[in-house]
Amino acid sequence: MTHTTYDELSKKMKEVRLLSNCSSILGWDMRTYMPSEGIEQRGEALSTLGKITHVKMTDPQIGKLISQCSGLEKIQQRNVELWKRDYDRETKIPADLVIRLTKQSTKTEGKWYEAKRKQDFGLVKPDLEILLELVKERAQALDAEKPMYDVLLDEYEPKMTAAGINSYFTPLRDGVIKLIKKYQDAVADNPPDISIFDKNIPVDAQKHVSKWIMNFLGLPPNRSRVDEAEHPFTTGYAKDVRITTHYQEDPTAAIYSTFHEGGHALYNLNTPEEHWYTAVGDTVSMGIHESQSRFCENIVGKNPTFLKNFYPNVVQKYMPAFQSVDTDTFIKSVNAIIPSKIRIYADEVTYNLHIILRFEIEQDLIAGKISVAELPSIWNDKMEKYLGMKIENDAEGVLQDTHWYAGLFGYFPTYALGNIYNSQMLATMKTSIPNWEEQLASGDFSKIRNWLVSNVHNKGSLYDPIDLMEKICNQPPDTKYFLDYLNEKYRSIYNL
Ligand SMILES: [Zn+2]
Structure with a gap:
């Protein structure tokens, strides 16, 4: 019966939600109280959490459970619809693109600080060009039509x-x-x-x-x-x-x-x-x-x-x-x-x-x-x-x-x-x-x-x-x- 399928799916999605909650609290700490030298360590912690979240979110078992859900109430149906939207999105993006994009956006943001401080767009231009291409590649992967x-x-x-x-x-x-x-x-x-x-x-x-x-x-x-x-x-x-x-x-x-x-x-x-x-x-x-x-x-x-x-x-x-x-x-x-x-x-x-x-x-x-x-x-x-x-x-x-x-x-x-x-x-x-x-x-x-x-x-x-x-x-x-x-x-x- 569908109830257990839905419950199992909910449990998996709750884990994903809690992981992203952890990331946001680490992000909050980074921008408020973290000693400045902790930045590299925090970057590693956040990207590790991000990787774990991505793996959990693209677990083929989730796709299977989504396709097996049926006979649901209205709100359950909406949940499955939204989870499917997220799952389809995450699984369409190749893992290597996720990594390249994360690395390039972190690098570009770092260059941006310097460029802004020196009032010189030229310093960030080459990295922004690479980042823009990756953003487009991601959009293509999501929906080429x-x-x-x-x-x-x-x-x-x-x-x-x-x-x-x-x-x-x-x-x-x-x-x-x-x-x-x-x-x-x-x-x-x-x-x-x-x-x-x-x-x-x-x-x-x-x-x-x-x-x-x-x-x-x-x-x-x-x-x-x-x-x-x-x-x-x-x-x-x-x-x-x-x-x-x-x-x-x-x-x-x-x-x-x-x-x-x-x-x-x-x-x-x-x-x-x-x-x-x-x-x-x-x-x-x-x-x-x-x-x-x-x-x-x-x-x-x-x-x-x-x-x-x-x-x-x-x-x-x-x-x-x-x-x-x-x-x-x-x-x-x-x-x-x-x-x-x-x-x-x-x-x-x-x-x-x-x-x-x-x-x-x-x-x-x-x-x-x-x-x-x-x-x-x-x-x-x-x-x-x-x-x-x-x-x-x-x-x-x-x-x-x-x-x-x-x-x-x-x-x-x-x-x-x-x-x-x-x-x-x-x-x-x-x-x-x-x-x-x-x-x-x-x-x-x-x-x-x-x-x-x-x-x-x-x-x-x-x-x-x-x-x-x-x-x-x-x-x-x-x-x-x-x-x-x-x-x-x-x-x-x-x-x-
Ligand atoms: Zn606002």
Whole structure:
């Protein structure tokens, strides 16, 4: 009977899940507390674990069990479907390609650090060329029939295609450019002052505020923690989820990275407990993940009504240096639209143009329309065209992000997809929580959190991202909601 077959399969897949959990905790330790000389040792430990995981995942017994499962309930069927997807993917990639790719991406990432430090793309170019070919080889192995970029995209956002992304990004680009123009005209005589953030706030005070945010979001202290890392990230699963932040002189860096990572953590903590360690018990995609982090960071953390409470009662309380800055000024400055050369410092509006630029370039690169050697000049031209920014050196240009140098092509679009998803979720949420802003203003996030938990987090991977959006919003994703959200927000703050 199928039950034992399914149980046996579940047991094997749970082992794979636990191994990947071990890798992520080792990765967390590497980026937070590990002594710097431990890096080589940790690299060996991680690649050994990676090899064991790959062997377990491609065990022919798993393929056999998958094909023998029948007569399953709906959720079991979905688990088998997702496990099959993973198994087919892993087994299509020759073991030697896995090794060559891992070695080359580690090497290229190492070169990238040096190239970025020396502001010289030429230093990493030869390795990036080799890595790109391996990434293409992998995409070919996975599915030689489909366009290569779609194969890559599918790994981060299942069932998404470049054509689908284009249908969201074309109106996104036009709408965002229009809003930036309107805003720039409106503030031309009286631009918001972002130098108000340069306060050199003591780290202890910033830590208090980070703890306050964790508590406000509802991250239980016995199942989550916050630490420091160079580049903030979230890791962990089920009852052990960890976020990191970065305390700088400008405290908004830590404030908004805590909101952002806190949103990721809420999702990781609230996948359906009864399905933990199965595929359904996991988060579904990077786009949906980013929708949750950006929801907390932007829709909540930068909401003017929320800030009217948060700023005087939390920011000014723990950081008295801000007592000379009134609430209205803070709200305007936090929401200022100021083009930046660097994606991670970009505001909620111009951020999307950074993503569109990367999406366009990586598609052309994968399609062979442009070469690796041309990357810096194409990057700089587009930065000037889209954001009016003149790039002075590669470090602030094509070398600023690590993704391509780690072999991650097709990843960037998920950031902007997150914005599109979460504003549409917000539109739906408003119908059941019309006073959501007053809730925020009273310091109560519980109703909003419960809505996110039951509509998004608790669904785990039961549906693919687009299907999940349709279940939540009764219609497929539509960029209109994000543009409406931005226009309404900027109208209210700046009287546009
Ligand atoms: Zn994120």
